[in-house]
Amino acid sequence: MTSPVLPKLVGQRIRRREDPRLIQGRATYVDDIKLPGMLHLAFKRSDIPHGRIRSIDVSAALAMEGVETVFTGAQIAELVAPMPIGTAWPSPEHRAVAVDVVRYAGEPVAVVVARDRYVARDAADAIAVSYDPLPAVVDPELAMTGQPAVIHPAFRNNLALDGLPGGTGVSAAGVDDSAIDKAFADADVIISQRMVNHRLVPNAMETRGVVAHYEPGKGTMTIWGSTQNPHVMRSIIAAMNGLGQDQVRAIAPEVGGGFGAKINVYGEDFVAAAVSKQLGMPVKWIEDRSEAFVATSHGRDIIGYVDLAATHEGKVLGIKLRLVADIGAYNLLFTAMIPTLTMLMANATYDIPAIRVTVTEVFTNKTPTDAYRGAGRPEATYFVERAFDMLARQLKMDPADVRRKNFIQPDQFPYATQMGAVYDSGDYEKALDRALKNANWDELKQQRDAAKREGRLVGLGLAMYVEVCGLGPSAILPTGGWEHSQITVERDGRISATTGASPHGQGNETTFAQMLADQFGVPIEHITILHGDTAIVKQGVGTFGSRSQAVGGTALHLAGGKVKTKMAKFAAAMLEAAEEDLVFENGRVFVKGAPASGKSFAEVSAFAYVPVPLPPGLEPGLSEEAFFEPTNNTYPFGCHISMLEVDRETGEPTLLKLVAVDDAGHLINPLIVEGQIHGGLAQGIGQAMIEEAVYNSEGQLVTGSFMDYAMPRATDFPRFELDSTVTPTPSNPLGAKGVGEAGTLGSTPSIVSAAVDALSEFGVTHIDMMLRPEKLWRIIQGGRA
Amino acid sequence: MAQVSITVNGRLRKASVESRTLLVFFLREQLFLTGTHVGCDTSQCGACTVLVDGRTAKACTMFAVQADGSTVTTIEGLATEATLHPLQQGFWEEHGLQCGFCTPGMIMAAVGLLQDNPKPSEREIREGISGNFCRCTGYQHIVNAIQHAAGGR
Numbered sequence: 001m002t003s004p005v006l007p008k009l010v011g012q013r014i015r016r017r018e019d020p021r022l023i024q025g026r027a028t029y030v031d032d033i034k035l036p037g038m039l040h041l042a043f044k045r046s047d048i049p050h051g052r053i054r055s056i057d058v059s060a061a062l063a064m065e066g067v068e069t070v071f072t073g074a075q076i077a078e079l080v081a082p083m084p085i086g087t088a089w090p091s092p093e094h095r096a097v098a099v100d101v102v103r104y105a106g107e108p109v110a111v112v113v114a115r116d117r118y119v120a121r122d123a124a125d126a127i128a129v130s131y132d133p134l135p136a137v138v139d140p141e142l143a144m145t146g147q148p149a150v151i152h153p154a155f156r157n158n159l160a161l162d163g164l165p166g167g168t169g170v171s172a173a174g175v176d177d178s179a180i181d182k183a184f185a186d187a188d189v190i191i192s193q194r195m196v197n198h199r200l201v202p203n204a205m206e207t208r209g210v211v212a213h214y215e216p217g218k219g220t221m222t223i224w225g226s227t228q229n230p231h232v233m234r235s236i237i238a239a240m241n242g243l244g245q246d247q248v249r250a251i252a253p254e255v256g257g258g259f260g261a262k263i264n265v266y267g268e269d270f271v272a273a274a275v276s277k278q279l280g281m282p283v284k285w286i287e288d289r290s291e292a293f294v295a296t297s298h299g300r301d302i303i304g305y306v307d308l309a310a311t312h313e314g315k316v317l318g319i320k321l322r323l324v325a326d327i328g329a330y331n332l333l334f335t336a337m338i339p340t341l342t343m344l345m346a347n348a349t350y351d352i353p354a355i356r357v358t359v360t361e362v363f364t365n366k367t368p369t370d371a372y373r374g375a376g377r378p379e380a381t382y383f384v385e386r387a388f389d390m391l392a393r394q395l396k397m398d399p400a401d402v403r404r405k406n407f408i409q410p411d412q413f414p415y416a417t418q419m420g421a422v423y424d425s426g427d428y429e430k431a432l433d434r435a436l437k438n439a440n441w442d443e444l445k446q447q448r449d450a451a452k453r454e455g456r457l458v459g460l461g462l463a464m465y466v467e468v469c470g471l472g473p474s475a476i477l478p479t480g481g482w483e484h485s486q487i488t489v490e491r492d493g494r495i496s497a498t499t500g501a502s503p504h505g506q507g508n509e510t511t512f513a514q515m516l517a518d519q520f521g522v523p524i525e526h527i528t529i530l531h532g533d534t535a536i537v538k539q540g541v542g543t544f545g546s547r548s549q550a551v552g553g554t555a556l557h558l559a560g561g562k563v564k565t566k567m568a569k570f571a572a573a574m575l576e577a578a579e580e581d582l583v584f585e586n587g588r589v590f591v592k593g594a595p596a597s598g599k600s601f602a603e604v605s606a607f608a609y610v611p612v613p614l615p616p617g618l619e620p621g622l623s624e625e626a627f628f629e630p631t632n633n634t635y636p637f638g639c640h641i642s643m644l645e646v647d648r649e650t651g652e653p654t655l656l657k658l659v660a661v662d663d664a665g666h667l668i669n670p671l672i673v674e675g676q677i678h679g680g681l682a683q684g685i686g687q688a689m690i691e692e693a694v695y696n697s698e699g700q701l702v703t704g705s706f707m708d709y710a711m712p713r714a715t716d717f718p719r720f721e722l723d724s725t726v727t728p729t730p731s732n733p734l735g736a737k738g739v740g741e742a743g744t745l746g747s748t749p750s751i752v753s754a755a756v757d758a759l760s761e762f763g764v765t766h767i768d769m770m771l772r773p774e775k776l777w778r779i780i781q782g783g784r785a
Numbered sequence: 786m787a788q789v790s791i792t793v794n795g796r797l798r799k800a801s802v803e804s805r806t807l808l809v810f811f812l813r814e815q816l817f818l819t820g821t822h823v824g825c826d827t828s829q830c831g832a833c834t835v836l837v838d839g840r841t842a843k844a845c846t847m848f849a850v851q852a853d854g855s856t857v858t859t860i861e862g863l864a865t866e867a868t869l870h871p872l873q874q875g876f877w878e879e880h881g882l883q884c885g886f887c888t889p890g891m892i893m894a895a896v897g898l899l900q901d902n903p904k905p906s907e908r909e910i911r912e913g914i915s916g917n918f919c920r921c922t923g924y925q926h927i928v929n930a931i932q933h934a935a936g937g938r
Contacts, residue, residue, distance in 0.1 A: 015877050015880065016877070016880065018885070019876070019877045019882060019885075020877070021885075022882055022885030023860075023869070023873040023877055023882065023885075023888060023889075023892065024861065024863070024864055024869075024873065025818070025819070025859065025860035025861045026861075027820075027885055028819070029819075029822070029886065031813075031819070031822075031823070032813075032819035034817075118805070118806075203920055204884070204886075204920055205822075205830065205832060205884065205886040205887045205918060205919065205920050206822070206824070206884065206886040207824075254884075254885065254886075255884065256822075256884045256885065256886030256887075257883075257884040257886060257920050257921055259920070288826050289825035289826045289827065290826055505883035505884030505885070505921050506883070507883070671880050672880065674926075675883055675921070675922055675926055676883075678922055678924075678925050678926065679883065679920070679921045679922055679923050680923075681923055682920075682922075682923030682924070683920075705825070705827050705829075706825045706827050706829035706918070707827050707829060711829070711830075711918050711920070713911075713914075713915040714910070714911040714912075714914050714917075714924035714928065715911045715912055715915045717911075717923060717925070719907070719925060719928075720923065720925055743923075
């Protein structure tokens with residue numbers, strides 16, 4: 001054999017295998033699916049935030065040519081069970097289509113089934129609904145007093161979760177305040193600030209959509225959905241429609257982004273399935289963008305009351321954090337869990353003697369919240385990092401030095417936090433130092449000072465972050481925290497591999513194939529990664545919580561190892577050699593040092609599938625599966641530095657520089673990792689600077705379209721400056737931590753801190769996001785934030 | 786119903802459409818050219834960008850009847866049989882896409898940009914694609930992709 005050894009692909013910046021179909025318009029998203037006889041759904045939605053339905057008149061809609069039928073909420077309630085909740089706390093009943101009372105503007109009240117999409121929409125518009133309006137509950141802190149109304153009678157004062165405590169002194173036996181009280185009694189300095197981590201709209205570029213096809217002859221359902229987790233969708237759709245999981249096939253075709261908002265399985269999905277089952281016809285529903293603004297879950301929306309106790313030297317003694325989460329009108333699948341992740345991550349990167357967090361979740365007449373990129377962790381990072389920045393400012397210390405004084409040290413890992421997490425590995429000072437070096441921190445400070453002397457308003461901000469990723473052991477996830485893969489060396493020697501980590505832009509077809517190419521010593525072109533179809537991928541959990549590489553990738557690696565072991569047994573029989581002497585290289589299996597006498601994958605496979613004679617102790621075939629259950633989460637971390645200028649005349653902020661150092665452990669494809677970080681940064685910067693879901697006092701979303709909600713454009717960003725440190729995790733054999741959400745964590749507080757720094761001459765110590773020019777202008781004019 | 790004759794990707798297509806049918810739905814639903822996407826309903830996102838008589842247009846902002854007699858190029862018509870368009874190549878080489886949903890419109894917008902300005906600066910690229918939203922990439926790799934196509938990388 002003279003051919004060169006195939007280069008190792010793990011760690012290489014190779015271009016993606018998914019791209020050829022995507023750049024040529026040849027991919028298939030849900031809206032591209034057309035089935036014979038397919039009917040179209042359109043939802044009539046409440047245009048008021050809170051009210052009792054007095055009557056629904058569907059006669060005009062039913063009279064329209066092309067309308068098959070119309071279902072009201074009461075009729076849908078006869079077809080499907082109430083919506084499922086993924087958390088154990090009590091939760092109000094939530095129907096896919098409202099029955100008596102509407103609780104947010106945009107809640108479905110009826111659904112039209114028509115032969116054409118335009119007709120369906122016309123008919124929905126022709127439905128007349130009259131309501132007895134109820135007071136709109138908009139302000140979550142007012143809502144906690146039961147004012148101006150109680151949304152769900154069983155939930156006194158609109159409290160979905162009433163002050164769940166966690167941290168120092170909290171145990172099953174009760175709550176002991178002595179340590180946290182002592183921290184504050186001993187403090188030289190106390191920082192107290194109310195901070196708002198405001199509501200955002202996830203806005204994947206592909207809206208949600210579903211095609212449901214119930215086949216009465218077979219009694220089976222196929223459902224195509226724009227989802228991050230088709231297996232979760234299958235389980236729920238089956239349960240809701242009285243079918244077995246073996247009778248439902250869920251398919252996530254090409255999915256145009258998710259960002260957490262496509263974890264939940266939504267009412268429209270249940271309705272599509274139920275209507276298809278009822279009518280025995282395929283049905284399709286595609287969300288409009290304006291509809292998506294109110295019908296798809298929102299993110300964030302947590303008020304944090306932060307109290308931080310410290311010494312004159314900058315050592316933090318204690319943190320108290322009281323969280324009030326405005327969760328909207330209902331609990332979706334993980335709504336209730338998200339603010340508890342904020343609680344879990346309140347230690348941030350610091351070794352703090354005492355921390356106490358309480359979580360209160362409040363119902364309001366708004367679209368429900370659920371996961372949005374970062375999902376609870378950006379909020380924790382924001383509250384703690386902003387408080388550290390305020391401490392640095394008060395003590396006139398460099399913000400880096402305050403962090404340095406409080407870091408968990410590398411030799412303290414695994415580190416059990418006050419909040420019950422066990423941080424796997426970390427070297428926070430290394431990431432900080434790298435970021436300071438890459439940013440030329442001291443020089444930036446001189447530039448800032450020089451600009452200020454010229455009368456310009458330039459500021460610097462720095463933030464550390466650590467997030468919980470690689471979700472996660474099954475103990476913390478009601479879906480199960482494992483991932484699954486089945487790997488087959490096919491009869492021609494090519495490899496197919498399934499993964500339950502169903503991607504929507506993450507590039508798993510590339511990174512997973514890179515791993516397998518190295519593991520088997522075959523060209524990447526010989527590998528196909530299969531995903532997103534529960535009929536092909538027998539089990540899976542899905543892609544969220546930056547888990548696809550750490551958990552999904554590991555399942556692949558384990559299944560690959562099993563197949564390789566079996567393949568070695570067949571090859572050993574063919575070569576009359578010992579398994580342990582075999583090498584897998586260049587698409588061949590051979591005895592070490594004797595490649596010429598080896599067998600190709602096709603030859604080994606041909607024998608494995610027609611094994612004459614069958615080697616003792618072996619079954620035919622080369623196909624093995626693995627479930628990987630991680631022992632712990634992963635805890636990636638990093639440091640983000642921002643430089644920002646505020647226009648003194650207009651208050652308009654401009655982000656001049658963003659330096660990021662991220663540590664996600666071992667990286668499979670650094671090009672893809674960069675893309676993930678860029679995207680996260682863009683969403684974190686978007687939150688800090690321009691994005692905000694705004695409800696008016698009447699409970700109407702006034703930023704309900706792309707005309708009103710500021711989606712970041714290419715002109716909103718400088719060129720990001722990225723770097724990484726590598727601290728592998730012991731939580732999985734790949735040492736990979738996950739990187740999908742990282743960018744949203746440090747960027748946001750670093751930018752707000754930079755804005756505060758820029759405006760420090762006006763005596764401001766905190767500014768609530770987003771950094772609307774008017775808000776900054778008022779500070780410059782001597783007003784308050 | 787109105788009759789339209791539109792040359793799409795080099796092929797004359799005759800069809801009858803409702804007068805209110807948007808060009809993007811005509812392309813997607815009647816011609817099955819589903820590479821052009823619908824990302825919003827207010828002409829902001831640019832996912833539906835195509836070329837109409839050589840100029841970029843948001844196909845959700847035009848009725849099909851307005852394109853009667855015109856020549857339309859969609860993402861499906863950009864590559865020749867054997868070769869990707871330089872912008873398609875650039876997006877591939879530079880990882881200019883993740884979920885891919887905005888990509889066809891983004892590429893078509895970039896085609897228009899480079900027609901007008903073959904050697905744009907980074908600022909000009911960012912301004913040139915500011916009518917197109919991408920939620921995945923933070924735009925940096927898209928800028929790189931367009932620079933790649935313009936021979937700048």
